[in-house]
């Protein structure tokens with residue numbers, strides 16, 4: 001079989017470093033982001049927004065360099081921004097404008113003529129689900145509608161790459177689902193590339209095929225989600241009727257490492273034989289196995305594995321990935 005060709009990355013960075021005064025926000029970031037959907041994952045303060053602003057040429061890196069679609073991040077920001085749609089984290093909308101004027105205006109700022117921008121504004125507002133609200137003032141909008149308007153502004157010039165900084169922030173479940181589906185659709189149906197940041201694992205998992213994990217300004221892992229998941233040790237998840245503690249001791253005494261997770265247990269899967277050994281353990285201690293299946297690891301498992309490798313004391317992503325968590329170990 002012919003080897004798969006590797007297309008050039010859309011975004012490349014080498015030894016990118018950003019200092020805000022004495023504060024090191026990005027530390028020698030090396031990156032290669034290909035076409036597709038990529039999630040930039042990291043806790044608050046990790047450097048996600050800073051990295052996006054460097055990529056867009058909105059701020060200059062202190063040292064290092066990078067290219068986006070062949071353009072230099074440090075000197076060709078205007079060209080980069082003409083090809084990338086950017087949905088910023090902050091509220092970038094004018095509350096006094098109606099949605100159609102706001103979106104048209106973003107097109108004009110990017111150099112589109114008024115009639116092209118107007119026509120396109122109608123299309124993108126429909127795409128983000130705001131067809132019926134397009135003549136309403138933004139000040140009357142919910143957070144979900146404002147985020148959708150920001151997305152429409154980012155899409156106005158039909159960019160090749162869409163960068164969304166925390167697109168689901170502040171959204172309720174319905175608006176969140178719609179946002180994530182729209183981003184996914186932009187990749188699968190539109191053929192565009194999407195790079196979205198989030199501190200929520202699930203959001204990224206719904207949209208992206210690849211992740212870049214950033215922690216304290218450093219990239220800690222980068223790659224395809226399914227390939228990363230395959231690095232996580234295989235486990236079999238079981239649940240038993242009564243006697244969970246007996247079952248646990250029995251498994252351990254038979255040399256099978258086990259983790260208790262509430263009502264379920266996960267047993268390291270050393271081979272296919274592990275299944276029959278689990279059944280043997282159950283019959284030896286007289287408990288009934290209710291459920292037994294291969295455990296499917298997710299992004300959270302990858303994250304915990306990486307943090308463990310880095311020697312960070314993190315028990316779960318709740319420790320690190322949520323808004324509430326501020327006290328990161330230094």
Ligand SMILES: Nc1ncnc2c1ncn2[C@@H]1O[C@H](COP(=O)(O)OP(=O)(O)O)[C@@H](O)[C@H]1O
Pocket residue numbers: 020023024025042043044045046047048049050051
């Ligand atoms: N304009 C700025 N001036 C000084 N420090 C900043 C500035 N912007 C961000 N930082 C700091 O840089 C670090 C990374 O911030 P940021 O890129 O916003 O992280 P994230 O988007 O992952 O939450 C944080 O410690 C933050 O406080």
Ligand SMILES: [Mg+2]
Pocket residue numbers: 048049050089165166
């Ligand atoms: Mg941010």
